[in-house]
Structure formats: structure tokens, C-alpha cells
Amino acid sequence: MISGKSYNRSKVVENITGLLMVLPTVIIFLIFLYFPFFNAIRISFYEYSGIGPIVDFVGLRNYRQAIVDPNYYNALGNILKLMVIDVTVSISVGFILAYILFERVPGWRFFSSSLFIPYLISMVVSGSIWTIIYDPTIGPVNAILKMMGMGNLARAWLGDPGTAMYCVAVTWIWRVIPFNMLIMYANILKMPIDFLEAAKIDGATLVQRIRYVIIPYLKPTFGVLFLLTVTHDFRIFDTVWIMTQGGPARATEAITTYIYRKAFQNLEFGYASAISIIMMIMMFAVVAIVNIIRDRAKD
Amino acid sequence: MKKKVNVLQIALFIIMTFYSIVSLYPLVWVVIQSFKTESEFLLSIWTLPSRMNFANYVAAWNKANFSIYFINSVTVTVTTLVLVLSLTAVAGFAFAKLNFIGKKFLFNMIIVNLMIPTAIILLPMFFLIKDLGIKNTLPALIFPYFTGTVPLGLIITTSYYKGLPDELLEAARIDGCSFFQSFLRIILPLGVPIMATQGILAGMSTWNEYMWALISISEKSRYTIPVGITVLQGARDRTGYVVGFAALTLSSIVIVVLYLFSQKFFVKSIAAGAVKG
Numbered sequence: 278m279i280s281g282k283s284y285n286r287s288k289v290v291e292n293i294t295g296l297l298m299v300l301p302t303v304i305i306f307l308i309f310l311y312f313p314f315f316n317a318i319r320i321s322f323y324e325y326s327g328i329g330p331i332v333d334f335v336g337l338r339n340y341r342q343a344i345v346d347p348n349y350y351n352a353l354g355n356i357l358k359l360m361v362i363d364v365t366v367s368i369s370v371g372f373i374l375a376y377i378l379f380e381r382v383p384g385w386r387f388f389s390s391s392l393f394i395p396y397l398i399s400m401v402v403s404g405s406i407w408t409i410i411y412d413p414t415i416g417p418v419n420a421i422l423k424m425m426g427m428g429n430l431a432r433a434w435l436g437d438p439g440t441a442m443y444c445v446a447v448t449w450i451w452r453v454i455p456f457n458m459l460i461m462y463a464n465i466l467k468m469p470i471d472f473l474e475a476a477k478i479d480g481a482t483l484v485q486r487i488r489y490v491i492i493p494y495l496k497p498t499f500g501v502l503f504l505l506t507v508t509h510d511f512r513i514f515d516t517v518w519i520m521t522q523g524g525p526a527r528a529t530e531a532i533t534t535y536i537y538r539k540a541f542q543n544l545e546f547g548y549a550s551a552i553s554i555i556m557m558i559m560m561f562a563v564v565a566i567v568n569i570i571r572d573r574a575k576d
Numbered sequence: 577m578k579k580k581v582n583v584l585q586i587a588l589f590i591i592m593t594f595y596s597i598v599s600l601y602p603l604v605w606v607v608i609q610s611f612k613t614e615s616e617f618l619l620s621i622w623t624l625p626s627r628m629n630f631a632n633y634v635a636a637w638n639k640a641n642f643s644i645y646f647i648n649s650v651t652v653t654v655t656t657l658v659l660v661l662s663l664t665a666v667a668g669f670a671f672a673k674l675n676f677i678g679k680k681f682l683f684n685m686i687i688v689n690l691m692i693p694t695a696i697i698l699l700p701m702f703f704l705i706k707d708l709g710i711k712n713t714l715p716a717l718i719f720p721y722f723t724g725t726v727p728l729g730l731i732i733t734t735s736y737y738k739g740l741p742d743e744l745l746e747a748a749r750i751d752g753c754s755f756f757q758s759f760l761r762i763i764l765p766l767g768v769p770i771m772a773t774q775g776i777l778a779g780m781s782t783w784n785e786y787m788w789a790l791i792s793i794s795e796k797s798r799y800t801i802p803v804g805i806t807v808l809q810g811a812r813d814r815t816g817y818v819v820g821f822a823a824l825t826l827s828s829i830v831i832v833v834l835y836l837f838s839q840k841f842f843v844k845s846i847a848a849g850a851v852k853g
Contacts, residue, residue, distance in 0.1 A: 288675075294755065295676030299667040302726060306686055309719040313700035314692065320700060327703075374595060382589040388596060390839050395599060396846075397835055398828045399784035401802040405809050405824055406606050415817070417605065417621060451599060456846070463847045483584065505850065512693050515786045519806060533695045533787070540699050541791065553696040560693060 321550035327540075339551035349552060352530045359446050359531075360510045367450045368502055371457025372495075376487065378458070379465045389462070396455040404519030407448040411435050435521050438528035445529050449516050453509070457502055464498040465491065500571045504564065511560050532556045610821035617818050632822035636808070640815055642823055644797060645804030652800055653782045655714060656721045660778050661771050664726055668733030669763055673745065683734070687727040694724065694787065702791055712795045720788055725778035728849055736770040737763070773845040780831065801827045 321340070324333040343349055374392065378385050395403065410416050411434035419431035434444045468491070476490045492499075514533040517523060523530035523538065532552065540549035609617055610632055611625040636642045670676070671683050697720070705716040740763070748758035786802040793799055799807065808815065808823050835842045 291674055292676040295670045295674035295679065298670035298674070299676075299682055302663045302667045302686060302730075303682055305663075305719060306689070306723055306726075309701070309704075310689055310692075310697065310723040311685075313697045313704055316700035316703070317696050370595075374592070377588045377592050380585065380588055382585055382592055384589070384592075388592050390836075392596060392599060393843065394603065394832055394835070397780065397831045397842075398603075399786070399802055401784070401786050401805050402824050402828050405805060405820075406602055408809075409606075409817070409820075410602055415618070415621060420621060451602075454599070456850070459843060460847060460850050463843075501850070512695065514695070515802075518786075518790075519809075533693075536695050536698075537787075537791075546699055550696070550699055553693070553699070557693055557696055561691065564691070 317550045318554060320547055321554050323547045325546040326544045327546050333547075335547065339548045340555070342548060343551050343555055348527060348530070348535060349532075349555075351527055352532045352535045355442055355528070355530055356510060356513070356532060358442055359449065359513065360507055362443075362446045363450055363453070363506050363510055364503060367454050367457050368499065368506065370450075371454050371502075372461050374454070374458040375461035375465055376491065378462050393455045393459060395452050396459075398452075400452065400515035401519055403448060403452050404516045407444070407451075408435065408520050411444050436525055438526045441521055441525060441528045445517055445520055448520065449510075449513065452516075453506070457506075460502060461495060461498055464495055468494050496574070497571075500567070500574075504567050507563055507567070508560055511556065511563075606821050607825050609818060610825045612818055614816040614818050632818045633826065635815070635819045636823040636826060640808050640811070640819055640823060641796070641799075642801075642804065642808075642826060645799050645801045646826070648798060649783060649801040652714065652717050652721070653779055656718045656725070656782045657775055657779055659718060660722055660725050660729060661775060663722075664729045664733050664774060665764060665767055665771060668730055669737050669759060669767075671730070671734045672737035673740075673742070683730070686730055689723055689727045698788065698791055701788075705792055712793055712798050716792045717789060717800070720792075721778075721782045721785065724785075725781055729774035729778060732848055733767070733770050733774060736767065740766060772841065773848055776842055776845040777849045783831065 320331060322334060322336060323331050324335050324339075325331050374388075378389050382388070411418055413419055413431070413433040413436070416434075418434060419428075422428060422431045432440065435441050472490050472494065473486060476486050481489065512533060513531045514537070517529050517531045517534050518537070521529040523534040533556075536549045536553050536556075539545045539552065605621075608624060609621070611629050612623075613625075613629060613631070616623065616625060637646075667686075671679060701720060705711050710716045744762060745758055748762050749755075753761065784802060785800075789800045789803050790806075793803060796807070805823060805827055808820055812820055
């Protein structure tokens with residue numbers, strides 16, 4: 278394009294220049310992404326304890342084992358629980374906050390900038406903070422319950438299999454709500470202002486305006502956020518590992534923590550690789566389904 | 577009519593204030609505790625510190641090795657950013673403005689990593705860095721962080737360079753600039769905003785990364801902040817809660833301060849990253 282179109286020689290130069298410019302990046306990707314990636318597929322067909330050469334070929338055994346592994350389904354169930362909570366709560370709360378900012382409530386500048394801070398903080402830090410907040414002896418949650426005379430509700434939140442997953446989900450959602458808010462706010466601002474003006478003149482109430490003007494306008498944004506949320510939830514690791522390490526009694530086990538445990542604690546690298554590949558296939562499937570639905574919705 | 581709007585505004589304001597308190601109080605609480613002495617903290621978790629007491633910060637920094645983790649994190653993040661930004665600028669420009677064999681294939685080969693969960697790569701990567709003899713070294717972290725952050729950056733960089741008019745380069749060529757001169761003198765300076773955007777996205781994820789650092793670094797003197805934090809939380813019986821609070825505050829302060837100084841840009845960058853991803 279830039280070296281002129283008329284000379285053959287410059288075409289050769291352009292080819293070489295282009296390839297040389299992308300070569301360093303491509304080489305790093307070959308070594309640090311593609312080599313390990315294909316190796317993961319290979320290892321998944323072997324039994325491998327992590328030491329020495331990879332020789333014990335077992336065919337599809339790891340995969341057959343995975344599809345009947347109750348612990349795997351338990352992890353999947355926990356992730357699904359997280360997804361349901363995350364999609365409903367974080368997207369709707371994010372939307373409400375975005376709308377409130379859009380309405381320019383007093384102090385909206387302050388709110389919009391300060392509310393974003395939880396998203397910037399690492400999951401390790403936020404996980405540590407919330408672990409202390411849920412702490413049965415020094416944690417504010419139990420202290421507040423006791424102050425309000427509901428001390429009988431106080432418990433070891435993260436130590437109780439019945440509540441642990443919800444506590445992890447709260448931490449997780451607390452962090453992503455500002456992100457969802459930001460994305461939706463940015464998109465509401467792009468809305469042609471006469472849309473709303475027209476609705477106002479027609480006498481639409483607040484609820485009607487939100488329901489018939491803003492939400493339909495934001496449909497593509499909801500689609501993007503849904504996809505981001507779901508794929509993000511699949512990958513949850515830091516928050517779970519910091520807060521509960523997947524416990525108690527596997528109540529908060531995520532797919533990634535299960536992979537980590539199988540590989541680095543049980544030294545079943547072949548099996549762990551098989552699970553990770555199944556996880557990737559499931560993610561691809563979810564993304565494909567969501568995209569098909571989105572394409573249908575567009576027609 | 578006017579009055580109705582005001583009632584609505586007040587209702588919305590109350591909702592917003594309530595959410596802000598719930599959302600930000602945990603952070604404020606941690607910062608407040610970090611200035612207390614251990615006995616003050618254990619006495620009551622609601623009181624303010626009797627005086628601004630920086631002893632916990634000093635203890636976290638010196639005794640709890642936080643200075644080492646901090647330097648490690650800075651080193652890892654800076655080298656990753658240098659590598660990511662320079663190679664992405666070069667490759668992004670080639671993908672945007674040059675025609676060469678296999679262009680589309682190579683581009684897709686890089687960006688497809690957005691779809692591959694890190695969990696898959698972790699195990700074989702662990703063997704790879706062992707075989708390469710780079711376990712516990714800087715390259716063991718920066719190359720995987722490179723492949724993790726380049727795809728998104730490459731998408732936004734390439735589309736940015738595509739938007740630059742061809743005439744610009746044509747004019748530079750006519751004025752006698754060689755290809756590399758025009759790249760260095762014209763393209764790179766124009767690309768600074770997009771590099772800053774990419775820098776924020778890549779810098780944040782590198783600074784905060786935990787999973788791979790946990791697996792690949794086993795020597796304490798090489799820990800980055802996220803791994804170091806977990807060590808500190810684990811050693812609470814010995815160091816006390818309040819030192820832990822100081823460490824949590826210290827590890828977040830860099831990003832929060834950066835954010836407060838360049839808010840608009842931060843927010844724009846993160847939004848750009850989300851939409852393209």
C-alpha cells in the first residue's frame with residue numbers, strides 16, 4: 278500500500294518488511310502459546326505425574342474419567358451458580374447505577390469516579406479484604422449482625438458450605454459491577470438524545486422510558502456484557518483460591534481450582550489437562566450459542 | 577413537573593449513596609485499620625486510630641519483605657510493558673498498513689488467544705519453563721504475560737493505525753523519509769495515545785496477575801506483590817492483622833493513584849478494551 282503499487286521489487290520489499298515486523302511477536306506466540314497449547318492436548322492423552330518423559334499413553338481414558346467425575350460436575354455446578362448470580366445481579370445493578378449516573382444525580386462525578394476503584398484493585402487484594410470481612414471473630418459482617426440483634430445469624434461465613442459460594446460470589450460481583458456500570462454508562466451516553474426527548478413529550482413515565490427506550494437501545498451492550506460475564510466466570514481462580522481454596526467440602530471449587538489441585542497437588546497432569554480442554558470446549562460452545570442467539574436477534 | 581423530577585433525583589441519589597457506602601466502605605475500613613496498632617484493632621474494629629501511625633507500613637515494607645515484592649512487581653510490569661508496547665506497535669503497523677503473505681493468518685493466530693483460557697496453558701507452560709531452565713526468572717513471567725496481553729492490544733492498535741490516512745506516509749516518502757524514518761518519526765508519535773491505552777490495560781493485568789506467578793515462582797525473593805500478599809495473609813499470627821492491612825493498602829495504592837490522576841483516560845481505555853474484546 279504505502280510503497281507504491283507500480284514496482285514488483287517494492288512488493289517483495291513490502292512482503293519482507295511486513296513479515297520481519299510481525300516475526301518477533303509470532304515467534305514468542307509459537308514458543309509460549311502454541312507449543313504449550315498443543316502439548317496440553319498431547320498430555321491429556323497420557324498419564325503423567327510431572328516428572329520425566331511423557332510415555333504412558335492412555336488414549337481417551339482421562340476424558341472418559343472426566344465425564345463421569347462427580348467432582349468435576351460439582352465444580353461446574355458451582356460455576357453455573359456463580360454465573361446465574363453474576364449475570365442477574367451484576368448486570369442489573371450495573372445498569373441501575375449507569376442509569377442513575379445518566380440522570381445526573383447530585384455528585385454524579387464523584388460517584389462515577391470513586392465507584393470504579395473496586396475494579397482496579399487486584400482480585401488477590403479484594404479476596405483478602407473480603408476474607409477478613411467475613412471472618413467469624415474479627416469480621417465486620419458478624420459484628421454488624423450482632424449490633425442489630427441478629428447475632429444468631431452470625432457464623433463462619435466462608436467455613437460454612439451453605440454460604441461459602443455466595444460469599445465468594447459477592448466478592449466477585451462487587452468487583453465487576455463498576456465495570457458493567459462503566460460500559461453501560463458509556464453506551465447510554467451514545468444514545469441519540471431525541472429518543473428520550475420524544476418519549477418524554479409523549480408522556481412516557483420513567484419506567485416506560487427505561488423499558489421501551491433505554492433497554493432496547495442497550496440490547497447489544499447487554500449481549501456483550503453477558504458474553505464477557507459468562508467467559509469471565511468460567512475462568513474464576515484468584516478470588517476462590519484466596520478466599521477458600523475451593524473449600525469447605527468443595528463447596529466453592531471452581532474448574533480452574535480443580536485443575537490446579539489435580540495437577541500440582543495430586544500430580545495428575547494428564548487428567549488435569551483433559552479437564553482444562555473440556556473446559557475450553559465448553560466455553561467455545563457457550564460463546565458460539567450466544568453468538569447464534571445474538572445474530573438471530575438482529576434479524 | 578419540576579418538583580416530580582426533584583423527587584426522582586432524591587430517590588436516585590439515595591440509592592446511589594447507599595450503594596457507594598456498601599461498595600467503598602470495605603476499602604475505607606481496611607485503610608483505617610492499617611493506621612491502628614494491633615491492640616487498638618483487636619479492641620474494636622469500628623474506632624478510628626488514636627493517631628496517624630505509619631508503623632504498620634514500615635513493618636510491611638521492611639520486615640514483611642514488601643519492598644522486595646514491590647521491586648519485583650515493578651520490574652516485571654515495566655519489562656513486560658516495554659516488550660508488549662514496542663512489539664505491538666511494530667506488528668500492529670505492519671498488519672494495518674503493509675501487505676504481506678499470510679497476514680490474515682498470522683493476525684488471527686495471535687488474537688485467537690483471547691479465546692483460550694489460561695488454565696490450559698498453565699500446566700505445559702510449567703514444564704516448558706522448567707525445560708528452558710528459566711523457572712524463577714523474569715522471562716518465565718514476562719513471556720506468558722506478553723502472549724496474554726498482546727492480542728487485545730494488537731486489535732486496538734491495528735485498528736488505530738488503519739485509521740491513519742495513507743497520504744500521510746505517502747507525503748513522508750515524497751519528502752525523502754525512508755520507511756523506518758517515517759515509522760519512527762510519524763507513526764510512533766501518532767500512536768502514543770493508543771500505546772497509553774494499551775499500557776493501562778496490559779499494565780493492570782500484569783501488575784495484578786496471580787495464578788501464573790503462583791505456579792512459576794517458588795523462590796520467595798522472586799515473588800510479585802499478589803503472591804507476596806498471600807504469604808503475608810498466611811503469616812498473620814506472626815505479623816498481626818494491621819501489618820496485613822497496610823500491605824493490602826500499599827499494593828493497591830499505585831494503581832488507585834494513577835487512576836485518580838488520569839481518570840478519564842483510564843476509563844476510556846478500559847471501555848475500549850471491553851468493546852473490542
